[in-house]
Amino acid sequence: xxxxxxxxxxxxxxxxxxxxxxxxxxxxSVRAAHGELVLRIEDLDTLRCSAENAEILxxxxxxxxxxxxxxxxxxxxxxxxxxxxxxxxxxxxxxxxCWCTRGDLKNAANAPHASxxxxxxxxxxxxxTEEERAxxxxxxxxxxxxxxxxxxIAFSDGHYGPYAENLxxxxxxxxxxxxxxxxxYQLAVVADDGxxxxxxxxxxxxxxxxxxxxxxxxRLLGYPVPExxxxxxxxxxxxxxxSKRDGDQSLSGxxxxxxxxxxxxxxxxxxxxxxxxxxxxxxEELLPLFSWEKLPREDIPLPAGLFGLG
Ligand code: GLU
Numbered sequence: 001x002x003x004x005x006x007x008x009x010x011x012x013x014x015x016x017x018x019x020x021x022x023x024x025x026x027x028x029s030v031r032a033a034h035g036e037l038v039l040r041i042e043d044l045d046t047l048r049c050s051a052e053n054a055e056i057l058x059x060x061x062x063x064x065x066x067x068x069x070x071x072x073x074x075x076x077x078x079x080x081x082x083x084x085x086x087x088x089x090x091x092x093x094x095x096x097x098c099w100c101t102r103g104d105l106k107n108a109a110n111a112p113h114a115s116x117x118x119x120x121x122x123x124x125x126x127x128x129t130e131e132e133r134a135x136x137x138x139x140x141x142x143x144x145x146x147x148x149x150x151x152x153i154a155f156s157d158g159h160y161g162p163y164a165e166n167l168x169x170x171x172x173x174x175x176x177x178x179x180x181x182x183x184x185y186q187l188a189v190v191a192d193d194g195x196x197x198x199x200x201x202x203x204x205x206x207x208x209x210x211x212x213x214x215x216x217x218x219r220l221l222g223y224p225v226p227e228x229x230x231x232x233x234x235x236x237x238x239x240x241x242x243s244k245r246d247g248d249q250s251l252s253g254x255x256x257x258x259x260x261x262x263x264x265x266x267x268x269x270x271x272x273x274x275x276x277x278x279x280x281x282x283x284e285e286l287l288p289l290f291s292w293e294k295l296p297r298e299d300i301p302l303p304a305g306l307f308g309l310g
Contacts (some may be wrong), residue, residue: 002034002035002036003033003034003036003199003200004036004196004197004199004200005029005035005036005037005038005201006026006037006040006193006196006198006201007023007026007027007038008040008189008193009042010041010042010043010045011041011043011053012053013053013244013245014252015060016242016243016246016249016250017242017251017254018204018233018241019242020060020064020264021231021234021271022202023061024066024286025202025231025272025295026202026203027066027283028283028287029200029292030200030202031283033200035200036070037067037068037069037070038070038071038196039058039068039070039071039072040071040072040074040192041057041074042185043075044182044185045182046076046182054074064264064265064283065261065265065283066283070196075183075188078188078191078192079183081191081195082177082188082191085187086177086183086187089146089221092220094147094220095144095147096144096145097136097143098124098125098143098144098173099139100125104124105121105122106119114171115170119172120169121145121173121174122172123172125142126147141180141181142179143175143177144177145173146174146176146216146217146220147173148167148171148174148213149167149168150169151166151168153166153212155225155228157208157228157229158227158228158230159229159292159297160205160297163208163211164212171212171213174186186213186214190214190218190223191221193223194218194221194223198226200226201227201228202229204233205231205299206241208228208230211230229292232298232299232300233299233300234249234301235299235300235302236249236302237301237302237303239301241299249302251264254308257307257308259307260280261282262281262282263278265280265281265286266278266281267306269286271306272294274286274290
């Protein structure tokens with residue numbers, strides 16, 4: 001089957017070098033396999049995202065030579081579709097309404113916490129009766145949670161190798177729709193990748209721990225589970241993850257210092273182990289050099305001097 005990958009950027013600001021790095025690896029991984037790429041703007045968080053940022057993002061990807069073959073409608077326009085997906089999960093009893101507030105969860109005595117710090121949902125609303133639900137629904141709208149099984153969900157990441165998580169013990173029943181009607185990233189990403197037949201997901205290592213939740217959703221919805229390949233993150237010189245708020249490492253900072261798209265791509269290819277030193281290159285020119293084995297597993301500090309950084 002032909003490889004189908006995707007770019008799924010969030011237009012909450014100009015891309016930083018780490019965003020471009022994982023987009024470059026996603027592009028190379030799919031193109032090296034003669035596959036196709038789908039672009040999808042992930043703008044569920046309408047407070048942080050804007051149509052203007054989405055346009056800038058697409059211009060930046062084109063400028064860098066990171067081409068795509070198909071576009072999926074922006075996530076902010078797809079509520080009806082996500083509703084139909086939630087209906088399917090509801091019909092099977094895989095999700096349930098929950099009225100617990102953040103405060104309730106914080107106050108739950110000795111609530112265990114997941115590795116990312118969120119309290120593991122104690123199941124308060126999981127087995128309410130229909131009467132109890134009807135009574136609570138009169139007071140306010142619920143959020144929706146997915147019931148997770150007490151079993152290990154395992155997969156082999158194309159770059160980081162075997163990874164497994166017991167969702168009941170390590171994550172808890174997780175959010176699929178907020179009480180204000182906004183769908184959660186976990187639901188939308190699987191619904192959209194499933195609808196597009198995406199079979200290769202390449203993205204930053206910060207999303208590795210979301211993958212077992214997404215695999216559960218793929219299974220429940222009957223979509224084939226894609227291959228996953230996570231990329232190391234780029235770090236600023238003081239060891240922090242890059243943020244879109246740091247102007248210096250964003251594309252606008254890089255552009256203002258006069259770098260060309262081939263400088264950006266070639267510098268990132270050097271960091272990814274594809275070039276022995278930073279030298280200008282288009283993504284296309286890197287295709288014969290690309291392999292996942294060359295990519296480091298550890299996160300990559302940006303060396304002083306590269307891209308004019310201090
Ligand atoms: N929209 C997410 C982000 O920009 C990426 C989602 C994904 O690749 O699954 O961080």
